[in-house]
Protein backbone atom coordinates (compact mmCIF):
# COMPACT_ATOMS: atom_id res chain seq x y z
CA UNK A 50 0.00 0.00 0.00
CA UNK A 51 0.98 3.64 -0.50
CA UNK A 52 0.95 5.69 2.69
CA UNK A 53 0.96 9.44 3.38
CA UNK A 54 1.84 10.73 6.86
CA UNK A 55 0.80 14.30 7.68
CA UNK A 56 2.98 16.33 10.06
CA UNK A 57 6.60 17.25 10.70
CA UNK A 58 7.60 16.35 14.25
CA UNK A 59 9.18 13.53 16.23
CA UNK A 60 5.83 11.79 16.36
CA UNK A 61 5.64 11.65 12.58
CA UNK A 62 9.28 10.51 12.29
CA UNK A 63 8.52 7.64 14.67
CA UNK A 64 5.44 6.66 12.66
CA UNK A 65 7.39 6.79 9.38
CA UNK A 66 10.25 4.76 10.91
CA UNK A 67 7.82 2.03 11.98
CA UNK A 68 5.91 2.09 8.68
CA UNK A 69 9.21 1.52 6.84
CA UNK A 70 9.45 -1.80 8.67
CA UNK A 71 6.04 -2.91 7.42
CA UNK A 72 6.54 -5.11 4.33
CA UNK A 73 3.06 -4.14 3.14
CA UNK A 74 4.05 -0.48 2.75
CA UNK A 75 5.42 0.37 -0.69
CA UNK A 76 5.49 4.10 -1.30
CA UNK A 77 5.79 6.26 1.77
CA UNK A 78 5.30 10.04 1.78
CA UNK A 79 5.29 12.67 4.48
CA UNK A 80 3.85 16.18 4.25
CA UNK A 81 5.76 18.32 5.06
CA UNK A 82 8.19 16.13 7.10
CA UNK A 83 11.67 17.10 8.28
CA UNK A 84 15.36 16.28 7.65
CA UNK A 85 15.18 12.95 9.50
CA UNK A 86 11.97 11.82 7.84
CA UNK A 87 13.55 12.66 4.44
CA UNK A 88 15.85 9.64 4.87
CA UNK A 89 12.90 7.24 5.04
CA UNK A 90 10.07 8.82 3.04
CA UNK A 91 9.53 11.19 0.12
CA UNK A 92 8.76 14.64 1.45
CA UNK A 93 5.75 16.45 0.02
CA UNK A 94 6.09 20.23 0.31
CA UNK A 95 2.52 20.81 1.49
CA UNK A 96 1.53 22.38 4.77
CA UNK A 97 -0.35 20.11 7.19
CA UNK A 98 -3.24 22.61 7.30
CA UNK A 99 -3.70 22.64 3.51
CA UNK A 100 -6.40 19.97 3.25
CA UNK A 101 -7.17 20.71 -0.41
CA UNK A 102 -3.60 20.13 -1.56
CA UNK A 103 -3.25 17.02 0.61
CA UNK A 104 -6.43 15.64 -0.92
CA UNK A 105 -5.25 16.36 -4.45
CA UNK A 106 -1.93 14.69 -3.70
CA UNK A 107 -3.59 11.61 -2.17
CA UNK A 108 -5.84 11.17 -5.21
CA UNK A 109 -3.04 11.70 -7.73
CA UNK A 110 -0.59 9.34 -6.04
CA UNK A 111 -3.23 6.71 -5.26
CA UNK A 112 -2.61 6.83 -1.52
CA UNK A 113 -4.21 3.85 0.21
CA UNK A 114 -3.89 5.24 3.73
CA UNK A 115 -3.31 8.73 5.11
CA UNK A 116 -2.20 9.00 8.73
CA UNK A 117 -2.69 12.35 10.45
CA UNK A 118 -0.22 13.26 13.22
CA UNK A 119 -1.26 16.66 14.63
CA UNK A 120 -4.59 17.77 16.05
CA UNK A 121 -5.25 20.87 13.93
CA UNK A 122 -6.07 19.12 10.64
CA UNK A 123 -8.27 16.65 12.58
CA UNK A 124 -10.30 19.32 14.36
CA UNK A 125 -10.54 21.15 11.03
CA UNK A 126 -12.23 18.11 9.46
CA UNK A 127 -9.57 16.51 7.22
CA UNK A 128 -10.97 13.02 7.90
CA UNK A 129 -14.48 13.96 6.76
CA UNK A 130 -13.05 15.48 3.56
CA UNK A 131 -10.94 12.44 2.69
CA UNK A 132 -13.73 9.99 3.49
CA UNK A 133 -16.17 11.90 1.30
CA UNK A 134 -13.77 11.05 -1.54
CA UNK A 135 -13.56 7.39 -0.45
CA UNK A 136 -9.99 7.73 0.76
CA UNK A 137 -8.94 5.75 3.85
CA UNK A 138 -7.58 8.01 6.56
CA UNK A 139 -6.47 7.31 10.13
CA UNK A 140 -7.97 9.70 12.68
CA UNK A 141 -11.31 10.79 14.11
CA UNK A 142 -13.98 12.78 12.27
CA UNK A 143 -14.31 16.48 13.01
CA UNK A 144 -17.19 15.78 15.40
CA UNK A 145 -15.27 13.11 17.27
CA UNK A 146 -12.11 15.27 17.37
CA UNK A 147 -14.05 17.71 19.60
CA UNK A 148 -12.88 15.47 22.40
CA UNK A 149 -9.60 17.44 22.12
CA UNK A 150 -10.79 20.53 20.24
CA UNK A 151 -13.16 21.65 22.99
CA UNK A 152 -12.41 21.12 26.67
CA UNK A 153 -16.01 22.16 27.44
CA UNK A 154 -17.25 19.35 25.19
CA UNK A 155 -14.80 16.87 26.74
CA UNK A 156 -15.62 17.76 30.36
CA UNK A 157 -19.40 17.76 29.81
CA UNK A 158 -19.06 14.46 27.96
CA UNK A 159 -17.14 12.92 30.87
CA UNK A 160 -19.68 14.18 33.39
CA UNK A 161 -22.63 12.81 31.39
CA UNK A 162 -20.96 9.44 30.97
CA UNK A 163 -19.68 9.04 34.53
CA UNK A 164 -16.01 9.12 33.47
CA UNK A 165 -13.80 10.17 36.41
CA UNK A 166 -12.26 13.65 36.03
CA UNK A 167 -11.52 16.76 38.13
CA UNK A 168 -14.54 18.66 39.53
CA UNK A 169 -15.17 21.68 37.30
CA UNK A 170 -17.49 24.37 36.01
CA UNK A 171 -17.51 26.17 32.70
CA UNK A 172 -17.91 29.88 32.13
CA UNK A 173 -18.22 32.35 29.27
CA UNK A 174 -17.82 36.11 29.03
CA UNK A 175 -21.21 36.91 30.59
CA UNK A 176 -20.39 34.76 33.62
CA UNK A 177 -17.15 36.34 34.88
CA UNK A 178 -18.66 37.08 38.31
CA UNK A 179 -19.91 33.54 38.73
CA UNK A 180 -16.41 32.35 37.75
CA UNK A 181 -14.89 34.51 40.48
CA UNK A 182 -17.31 33.10 43.06
CA UNK A 183 -16.57 29.52 41.97
CA UNK A 184 -12.83 30.13 42.31
CA UNK A 185 -13.40 31.13 45.96
CA UNK A 186 -14.90 27.67 46.65
CA UNK A 187 -11.87 25.72 45.39
CA UNK A 188 -8.70 24.74 47.22
CA UNK A 189 -5.47 26.17 45.83
CA UNK A 190 -3.97 25.78 43.32
CA UNK A 191 -6.82 26.26 40.87
CA UNK A 192 -6.62 25.10 37.24
CA UNK A 193 -7.92 27.38 34.47
CA UNK A 194 -8.23 25.99 30.93
CA UNK A 195 -9.11 27.66 27.64
CA UNK A 196 -11.84 25.74 25.82
CA UNK A 197 -10.18 25.46 22.40
CA UNK A 198 -6.78 24.57 20.97
CA UNK A 199 -4.08 26.87 22.32
CA UNK A 200 -0.89 25.16 21.20
CA UNK A 201 -0.35 23.46 24.56
CA UNK A 202 -0.41 26.80 26.41
CA UNK A 203 -4.08 26.95 27.35
CA UNK A 204 -3.80 25.36 30.82
CA UNK A 205 -2.79 27.63 33.69
CA UNK A 206 -2.17 26.33 37.19
CA UNK A 207 -2.83 29.23 39.54
CA UNK A 208 -1.30 29.34 43.02
CA UNK A 209 -3.59 32.15 44.26
CA UNK A 210 -7.23 33.06 43.69
CA UNK A 211 -6.12 36.41 42.28
CA UNK A 212 -3.97 34.64 39.65
CA UNK A 213 -6.91 32.40 38.75
CA UNK A 214 -9.20 35.39 38.28
CA UNK A 215 -6.51 37.10 36.17
CA UNK A 216 -6.16 33.96 34.07
CA UNK A 217 -9.91 33.81 33.41
CA UNK A 218 -10.00 37.49 32.48
CA UNK A 219 -7.02 37.22 30.15
CA UNK A 220 -8.74 34.38 28.34
CA UNK A 221 -12.36 35.54 28.07
CA UNK A 222 -11.93 39.33 28.09
CA UNK A 223 -8.45 39.99 26.67
CA UNK A 224 -8.70 36.96 24.37
CA UNK A 225 -5.03 36.02 24.68
CA UNK A 226 -5.88 32.72 22.99
CA UNK A 227 -8.35 34.26 20.53
CA UNK A 228 -11.61 32.35 20.11
CA UNK A 229 -10.11 29.37 21.95
CA UNK A 230 -10.59 31.31 25.19
CA UNK A 231 -14.19 32.42 24.66
CA UNK A 232 -15.18 29.80 27.17
CA UNK A 233 -13.10 28.49 30.05
CA UNK A 234 -13.06 25.53 32.37
CA UNK A 235 -12.16 26.11 35.99
CA UNK A 236 -11.32 22.95 37.85
CA UNK A 237 -9.79 21.48 40.96
CA UNK A 238 -6.11 20.60 41.00
CA UNK A 239 -5.40 16.88 41.05
CA UNK A 240 -2.41 15.36 42.76
CA UNK A 241 -0.70 12.17 41.70
CA UNK A 242 1.42 10.76 38.93
CA UNK A 243 0.54 11.35 35.29
CA UNK A 244 0.40 8.72 32.57
CA UNK A 245 -0.43 8.81 28.87
CA UNK A 246 -2.41 5.89 27.52
CA UNK A 247 -3.01 5.51 23.78
CA UNK A 248 -5.87 3.39 22.53
CA UNK A 249 -6.21 2.33 18.90
CA UNK A 250 -9.88 1.96 18.10
CA UNK A 251 -12.18 1.55 15.13
CA UNK A 252 -15.11 2.85 17.16
CA UNK A 253 -16.01 -0.41 18.88
CA UNK A 254 -12.99 -2.71 19.16
CA UNK A 255 -9.87 -1.32 20.76
CA UNK A 256 -6.36 -2.16 21.79
CA UNK A 257 -4.45 -0.36 24.56
CA UNK A 258 -0.82 0.36 23.70
CA UNK A 259 1.92 0.25 26.35
CA UNK A 260 1.34 3.15 28.79
CA UNK A 261 3.87 5.96 28.69
CA UNK A 262 4.97 8.84 30.84
CA UNK A 263 5.87 12.27 29.49
CA UNK A 264 8.05 14.88 31.24
CA UNK A 265 6.21 18.15 30.70
CA UNK A 266 8.39 20.58 32.67
CA UNK A 267 11.53 22.12 31.23
CA UNK A 268 13.82 21.50 34.24
CA UNK A 269 15.00 18.40 36.09
CA UNK A 270 12.82 17.38 39.03
CA UNK A 271 9.67 18.48 37.18
CA UNK A 272 10.39 22.16 37.81
CA UNK A 273 10.03 25.24 35.63
CA UNK A 274 7.76 26.00 32.70
CA UNK A 275 5.44 23.54 30.98
CA UNK A 276 6.61 22.41 27.53
CA UNK A 277 5.32 20.15 24.80
CA UNK A 278 7.27 17.33 26.50
CA UNK A 279 10.98 16.91 27.29
CA UNK A 280 11.20 13.13 27.24
CA UNK A 281 9.22 9.96 27.72
CA UNK A 282 9.45 6.27 28.49
CA UNK A 283 7.27 3.22 28.08
CA UNK A 284 5.95 1.06 29.51
CA UNK A 285 5.40 3.20 32.60
CA UNK A 286 5.56 0.92 35.68
CA UNK A 287 3.12 3.22 37.52
CA UNK A 288 0.40 1.71 35.30
CA UNK A 289 0.30 -1.83 36.64
CA UNK A 290 -1.80 -4.50 34.94
CA UNK A 291 -4.53 -3.86 37.52
CA UNK A 292 -4.53 -0.10 36.87
CA UNK A 293 -4.53 -0.71 33.12
CA UNK A 294 -7.69 -2.82 33.48
CA UNK A 295 -9.27 -0.07 35.60
CA UNK A 296 -8.43 2.52 32.93
CA UNK A 297 -10.07 0.34 30.30
CA UNK A 298 -13.20 -0.24 32.40
CA UNK A 299 -13.66 3.25 33.81
CA UNK A 300 -12.34 5.40 30.98
CA UNK A 301 -11.86 3.69 27.63
CA UNK A 302 -15.03 1.61 27.39
CA UNK A 303 -17.41 4.39 28.56
CA UNK A 304 -15.66 6.91 26.30
CA UNK A 305 -16.07 4.78 23.19
CA UNK A 306 -19.65 3.92 24.17
CA UNK A 307 -20.47 7.57 24.85
CA UNK A 308 -19.10 8.63 21.46
CA UNK A 309 -21.13 5.93 19.71
CA UNK A 310 -24.27 7.06 21.54
CA UNK A 311 -23.68 10.60 20.29
CA UNK A 312 -23.66 9.25 16.74
CA UNK A 313 -19.98 10.16 16.35
CA UNK A 314 -18.06 6.93 16.88
CA UNK A 315 -14.42 7.62 17.71
CA UNK A 316 -11.95 6.14 15.28
CA UNK A 317 -8.17 6.55 15.39
CA UNK A 318 -5.85 6.98 18.35
CA UNK A 319 -7.54 8.08 21.55
CA UNK A 320 -4.98 9.63 23.87
CA UNK A 321 -6.06 9.53 27.50
CA UNK A 322 -4.04 11.94 29.64
CA UNK A 323 -4.52 10.55 33.13
CA UNK A 324 -3.74 11.46 36.71
CA UNK A 325 -3.36 8.46 38.99
CA UNK A 326 -4.66 9.90 42.25
CA UNK A 327 -5.20 8.33 45.66
CA UNK A 328 -8.91 8.22 44.85
CA UNK A 329 -8.31 6.43 41.57
CA UNK A 330 -7.70 7.19 37.93
CA UNK A 331 -8.94 10.56 36.63
CA UNK A 332 -8.87 11.96 33.11
CA UNK A 333 -6.92 15.23 32.77
CA UNK A 334 -7.60 15.53 29.08
CA UNK A 335 -8.24 13.61 25.91
CA UNK A 336 -6.27 14.15 22.74
CA UNK A 337 -7.55 13.05 19.35
CA UNK A 338 -4.15 11.82 18.10
CA UNK A 339 -0.86 10.22 19.09
CA UNK A 340 1.10 12.22 21.69
CA UNK A 341 4.53 13.66 21.22
CA UNK A 342 7.11 12.66 22.51
CA UNK A 343 5.26 9.58 23.81
CA UNK A 344 4.81 8.15 20.29
CA UNK A 345 8.58 7.94 20.01
CA UNK A 346 8.61 5.34 22.80
CA UNK A 347 5.23 3.69 22.25
CA UNK A 348 5.36 3.01 18.51
CA UNK A 349 8.68 1.08 18.72
CA UNK A 350 6.87 -1.25 21.17
CA UNK A 351 4.03 -2.05 18.78
CA UNK A 352 4.54 -5.66 17.68
CA UNK A 353 2.96 -5.99 14.28
CA UNK A 354 2.71 -4.25 10.94
CA UNK A 355 1.77 -0.67 11.70
CA UNK A 356 0.44 0.18 8.23
CA UNK A 357 -1.86 -2.83 8.24
CA UNK A 358 -3.05 -2.11 11.80
CA UNK A 359 -3.81 1.57 11.16
CA UNK A 360 -5.54 0.74 7.87
CA UNK A 361 -7.79 -1.73 9.69
CA UNK A 362 -8.66 1.02 12.19
CA UNK A 363 -9.46 3.46 9.37
CA UNK A 364 -11.67 0.85 7.70
CA UNK A 365 -13.53 0.03 10.92
CA UNK A 366 -12.12 -3.52 11.01
CA UNK A 367 -9.56 -3.57 13.80
CA UNK A 368 -8.62 -7.02 15.05
CA UNK A 369 -7.16 -6.35 18.53
CA UNK A 370 -5.15 -9.57 18.22
CA UNK A 371 -3.13 -8.03 15.40
CA UNK A 372 -1.20 -6.05 18.04
CA UNK A 373 0.87 -8.46 20.14
CA UNK A 374 2.12 -7.53 23.62
CA UNK A 375 5.71 -6.29 23.69
CA UNK A 376 8.44 -7.16 26.17
CA UNK A 377 10.67 -4.19 25.22
CA UNK A 378 11.17 -0.86 26.95
CA UNK A 379 11.98 2.47 25.33
CA UNK A 380 13.10 5.89 26.49
CA UNK A 381 13.32 9.16 24.57
CA UNK A 382 15.42 12.18 25.54
CA UNK A 383 14.24 15.37 23.87
CA UNK A 384 17.06 17.71 22.86
CA UNK A 385 15.72 21.27 22.70
CA UNK A 386 16.98 24.71 21.68
CA UNK A 387 18.18 26.95 24.50
CA UNK A 388 15.34 29.28 25.52
CA UNK A 389 12.52 26.85 24.67
CA UNK A 390 9.57 27.00 25.54
CA UNK A 391 9.96 30.77 25.16
CA UNK A 392 12.18 32.47 22.64
CA UNK A 393 14.88 30.38 20.93
CA UNK A 394 17.06 30.66 17.87
CA UNK A 395 16.98 28.34 14.86
CA UNK A 396 19.37 27.53 12.01
CA UNK A 397 22.11 25.98 14.20
CA UNK A 398 24.11 23.16 12.62
CA UNK A 399 23.66 19.78 14.30
CA UNK A 400 26.64 17.41 14.49
CA UNK A 401 27.06 13.88 15.83
CA UNK A 402 23.81 12.48 14.44
CA UNK A 403 25.56 9.54 12.78
CA UNK A 404 27.68 8.73 15.82
CA UNK A 405 24.61 8.87 18.10
CA UNK A 406 22.82 6.28 15.98
CA UNK A 407 25.83 3.88 15.93
CA UNK A 408 24.23 1.77 18.64
CA UNK A 409 21.69 -0.44 16.88
CA UNK A 410 19.26 0.06 19.76
CA UNK A 411 19.24 3.85 19.29
CA UNK A 412 17.17 5.87 16.84
CA UNK A 413 17.43 9.64 16.61
CA UNK A 414 13.99 10.98 15.75
CA UNK A 415 13.93 14.49 14.33
CA UNK A 416 11.37 16.93 15.73
CA UNK A 417 12.46 20.35 14.48
CA UNK A 418 15.14 20.08 11.78
CA UNK A 419 15.64 20.89 8.13
CA UNK A 420 18.34 20.25 5.59
CA UNK A 421 20.43 22.95 4.00
CA UNK A 422 23.38 22.34 1.68
CA UNK A 423 24.14 18.90 3.10
CA UNK A 424 23.89 20.12 6.69
CA UNK A 425 21.15 19.40 9.19
CA UNK A 426 19.97 22.56 10.94
CA UNK A 427 17.70 23.21 13.91
CA UNK A 428 14.28 24.61 12.98
CA UNK A 429 12.24 24.35 16.17
CA UNK A 430 12.14 24.43 19.95
CA UNK A 431 12.17 20.69 20.32
CA UNK A 432 14.86 19.53 17.88
CA UNK A 433 15.51 15.80 18.38
CA UNK A 434 14.18 12.82 20.30
CA UNK A 435 17.03 10.43 21.04
CA UNK A 436 15.34 7.10 21.61
CA UNK A 437 16.80 3.83 22.90
CA UNK A 438 14.91 0.55 22.76
CA UNK A 439 15.82 -2.43 24.96
CA UNK A 440 14.43 -5.71 23.69
CA UNK A 441 14.70 -7.37 27.09
CA UNK A 442 12.69 -4.57 28.72
CA UNK A 443 15.50 -3.27 30.95
CA UNK A 444 14.57 0.39 31.33
CA UNK A 445 17.73 1.32 33.22
CA UNK A 446 19.86 0.07 30.32
CA UNK A 447 17.68 1.90 27.82
CA UNK A 448 18.14 5.15 29.76
CA UNK A 449 21.92 4.67 29.83
CA UNK A 450 22.03 4.04 26.09
CA UNK A 451 19.84 7.01 25.29
CA UNK A 452 22.00 9.38 27.35
CA UNK A 453 25.26 8.04 25.91
CA UNK A 454 23.88 8.69 22.41
CA UNK A 455 22.58 12.13 23.37
CA UNK A 456 26.03 13.17 24.58
CA UNK A 457 27.41 12.64 21.07
CA UNK A 458 25.06 15.20 19.57
CA UNK A 459 25.97 18.87 19.54
CA UNK A 460 24.55 22.18 18.37
CA UNK A 461 24.84 25.65 19.82
CA UNK A 462 22.46 25.97 22.76
CA UNK A 463 21.46 22.28 22.89
CA UNK A 464 19.56 21.55 26.11
CA UNK A 465 18.09 18.37 27.57
CA UNK A 466 16.89 17.12 30.93
CA UNK A 467 19.21 14.72 32.79
CA UNK A 468 16.51 12.86 34.73
CA UNK A 469 14.26 11.30 32.10
CA UNK A 470 12.93 8.00 33.44
CA UNK A 471 14.24 8.47 36.97
CA UNK A 472 10.75 8.28 38.46
CA UNK A 473 10.28 4.87 36.86
CA UNK A 474 13.62 3.61 38.14
CA UNK A 475 12.75 4.74 41.68
CA UNK A 476 9.43 2.96 41.44
CA UNK A 477 11.00 -0.23 40.08
CA UNK A 478 13.58 -0.13 42.88
CA UNK A 479 10.90 0.26 45.59
CA UNK A 480 8.95 -2.63 44.07
CA UNK A 481 12.09 -4.81 43.98
CA UNK A 482 12.99 -3.90 47.61
CA UNK A 483 9.55 -4.83 48.91
CA UNK A 484 9.48 -8.19 47.16
Ligand code: AMP
Nearest residue numbers: 167192204236237238239265322333334
Ligand atom coordinates in the same frame (compact mmCIF):
# COMPACT_ATOMS: atom_id res chain seq x y z
P1 AMP B 1 -3.92 19.32 29.58
O1 AMP B 1 -3.58 20.06 28.31
O2 AMP B 1 -5.35 19.44 30.01
O3 AMP B 1 -3.35 17.93 29.65
O4 AMP B 1 -3.05 20.03 30.68
C1 AMP B 1 -1.65 20.15 30.56
C2 AMP B 1 -1.00 19.73 31.84
O5 AMP B 1 -1.49 20.52 32.91
C3 AMP B 1 -1.31 18.30 32.25
O6 AMP B 1 -0.48 17.38 31.63
C4 AMP B 1 -1.08 18.38 33.73
O7 AMP B 1 0.31 18.31 34.02
C5 AMP B 1 -1.57 19.75 34.09
N1 AMP B 1 -2.98 19.69 34.52
C6 AMP B 1 -4.09 19.84 33.77
N2 AMP B 1 -5.21 19.73 34.51
C7 AMP B 1 -4.81 19.51 35.77
C8 AMP B 1 -5.49 19.29 37.01
N3 AMP B 1 -6.82 19.33 37.11
N4 AMP B 1 -4.73 19.06 38.10
C9 AMP B 1 -3.38 19.03 38.04
N5 AMP B 1 -2.69 19.24 36.92
C10 AMP B 1 -3.38 19.47 35.79
Ligand code: GLY
Nearest residue numbers: 263278340341342
Ligand atom coordinates in the same frame (compact mmCIF):
# COMPACT_ATOMS: atom_id res chain seq x y z
N1 GLY C 1 2.87 14.89 25.12
C1 GLY C 1 1.75 15.70 25.19
C2 GLY C 1 0.95 15.79 23.96
O1 GLY C 1 1.24 15.18 22.96
O2 GLY C 1 -0.05 16.50 23.96
